[in-house]
Amino acid sequence: MRKFQFLEFATADIAFEAYGKNLNELFENAAIALFEIMTDINKVEAKKSVRIEIDGSNVEELLFNWLNELIFYVDAENMFFSKFKVKINEEQCKLYAECKGENIDPERHELRTQVKACTYHKLKVEKEEDKWVARVLVDV
Numbered sequence: 001m002r003k004f005q006f007l008e009f010a011t012a013d014i015a016f017e018a019y020g021k022n023l024n025e026l027f028e029n030a031a032i033a034l035f036e037i038m039t040d041i042n043k044v045e046a047k048k049s050v051r052i053e054i055d056g057s058n059v060e061e062l063l064f065n066w067l068n069e070l071i072f073y074v075d076a077e078n079m080f081f082s083k084f085k086v087k088i089n090e091e092q093c094k095l096y097a098e099c100k101g102e103n104i105d106p107e108r109h110e111l112r113t114q115v116k117a118c119t120y121h122k123l124k125v126e127k128e129e130d131k132w133v134a135r136v137l138v139d140v
Contacts, residue, residue: 014113015122018134023059026125026132027066027095028084034067034118035081037138038074040110044082046100054095059125062093063134067118070099074115078104113140 016033020026035041054069056062073079081101088095104111116139124135 012140013119013121013137014115014140015135015137018136020132021130023088023090023132024086026134027063027086027088027097030063030067030134030136031070031081031084031086031099033136034070034115034138037113037115037140039080039104039112041080041082043109044080045102046083047102048079048100050077050079050081050099050101052095052097052099054097056093056095058093059090060120060123062088062095063125063136064118064120064123066095066097067136067138071115071117073099074104080104080109115140 014037018026018030018033020029032041050073052069054062054065056065079101081099083100084097086095086097119137119139121137122135126133
């Protein structure tokens with residue numbers, strides 16, 4: 001009998017980059033990327049509106065908290081979002097957002113990959129010349 005064996009292990013992460021001309025647009029586009037992992041957001045109607053307020057100690061933590069709050073709404077409220085209006089107060093490191101979407105309907109919404117959480121692994125937000133860039137890794 002073997003004592004152990006090494007197994008090939010498939011990674012359970014998906015990475016993406018989001019871009020924006022400012023932090024507001026960057027966070028909106030990161031949310032769109034997150035939901036595109038889970039569904040075709042073109043089929044998600046803006047029937048319900050949810051207001052979200054998040055804070056963080058820095059911009060990376062703010063993005064981490066933002067994306068995980070959106071994942072919470074998928075899991076706890078059974079909602080997909082397709083429209084985002086974000087306003088960030090950089091001095092206070094606070095985010096105010098209005099998210100529009102609807103309850104998940106498996107008959108109408110393509111159920112792609114379930115996202116468990118945003119991770120801090122390789123998480124980065126930085127300004128590059130004339131745009132903001134976020135690098136995000138989510139656990140699926």
